[in-house]
Amino acid sequence: MRAKRSNLGNEQTRTALLALLPSFVIFCVFTLYPVFHSLYLSFFNVSLISSSRSFVGWNNYAALIKNPTFQKAVLNTVIYTLGVVPVGIMLSLFAAVLLNNKLKFRGLFRTAFFTPVVTSMVAVAIVWSWMLEPNYGLINSLLSKIGIAGPGWLTDPKWALPSVILLSIWKNLGYNMVIFLAGLQDIPRDIYESADIDGATPVQRFIYITLPLLRGPLGFAAIVSVIKSMQVFGQIYVMTGGGPANSTMVIVYYLYQQAFEFYRLGYASAVAWVLFAAIFVLTLLQNRLFRAEGA
């Protein structure tokens, strides 16, 4: 009996090893090895075009911190994140609360709001570039009808980053909205009914019932939105190329340029690790924040 049981265990272990093999191979080759190799590379001068490499210690990181373009990229990424996440979440929550009423055409609204989410970033960025075109684009044409001369949205350093922020809010609105809608539908109706009996106003209901009970979905949306915002790349590549005058230079675009246009792989790896560390710390912080307050 005992022998048979240990046999069973062995059989399960062997099957498990076999079943995990494909995932394990891909994980080792394309996650585990790269994450440490990029740390290793960040201490070297490595070029994509020559095979020579030299150890430079912390020099890449030191150069990075002093580099004004990188500083600008960090600042712009922070501004972008602060522009996209709070406004985006508030608008999504607003739309979700409205759609949580019993309405005709509810499905239609939900579908329309969600369509940008399934469309590729590259495609919508091209459409928005055309809408924001200064002379013949839709936005400035409409503005001129009410007597406003619109700026060169993507060519004016003042307006380029706000334009990209606007696109990103538009594109992600539906995603967070659906998450909030699911959360809202989990809130039992009778809580609201008893609040109504107690004479609560709609604003009070929202602040004292809806918001606390949505803490989970709100925390999730905040974390995902911040992480996505720190990785912004596609819309920058398509709409501005980091310009004008680095006004839309962000961390990942900087990484891309250093690695794949200037071939400075060691230096770019240092950028990658700074990004990784920042995302890691922020995730832990946000997790603690929302977990602790939720408990």
Added chain:
Amino acid sequence: MDARWLAKIKRGVIYLILCAMLIVMVLPFAWMVLSSLKEEDEVFTYEMSWLPAKVTFSGYVRALNEQPFLRYGLNSVLVSTIITMAQLFSSVLAGYAFARLKFPGRNLVFFIYISAMMIPQQALIIPSFMLIRRFGLVDTYAGLTLPFLAGPFGAFLMRSFFLSTPTSLEEAAVLDGCSRLQVLAKVVIPLSKPALATLGLFTFMQAWNDFMWPLIITNSVNMRTLQVGLALMKTDIYPDWPMMMAATVLATLPIIGAFLLAQKQFIESLAFSAVKY
């Protein structure tokens, strides 16, 4: 009486706000389609018009002549399909092992594996690129797909699904003398169709819309995916906007069409990642 009027007014305001939002959300798509049907120089007039003066498909013709969009589309279909199939395969196996099989260190291995979800793609992209280059796979389908053939999210999703389903059928099959892998193929997979559809749709969309990796791993025009082809088209000084809008329509139509046909599945599979919270 008063309360009923109040409710009606409230409802009207809600509809008004929602309709305003609806216009903002849909306008870019409408503008894309309308622009794609205009003549090349018609868009360069200061008197903006919504509708094309004369509907023309010349933008579509120019798009298809200028760039091999059909080839881009084929590449995207191929790459996304390979990635999706491989992900389903590897995720079912891994999820099953983590959910059903007892082996030493199981929870630790699972924890380490899903922790990898926190690593951003950009932190891995340089060494991954160097690896693919050393394998001589730059500008190939293998290079486009290899890093994405398995992933922690799929394993996590399938494990959660298996843990939420009863084990009695599987135990009966084991007692009948089936091996674990036979049980997986004959009992578990046929019962997992909803989870497989969710994961498949999610993976396919991610692969279809992915941009950075295909951008760096392809050199030749013929290996570009739709996203890369679209992005690199927009570099002229004097853009042919109707042609570009036509190309964008062609590239987005399949996904938007599929979404409109299967909205529920799309929304569920995209929102599924929220479940773990």
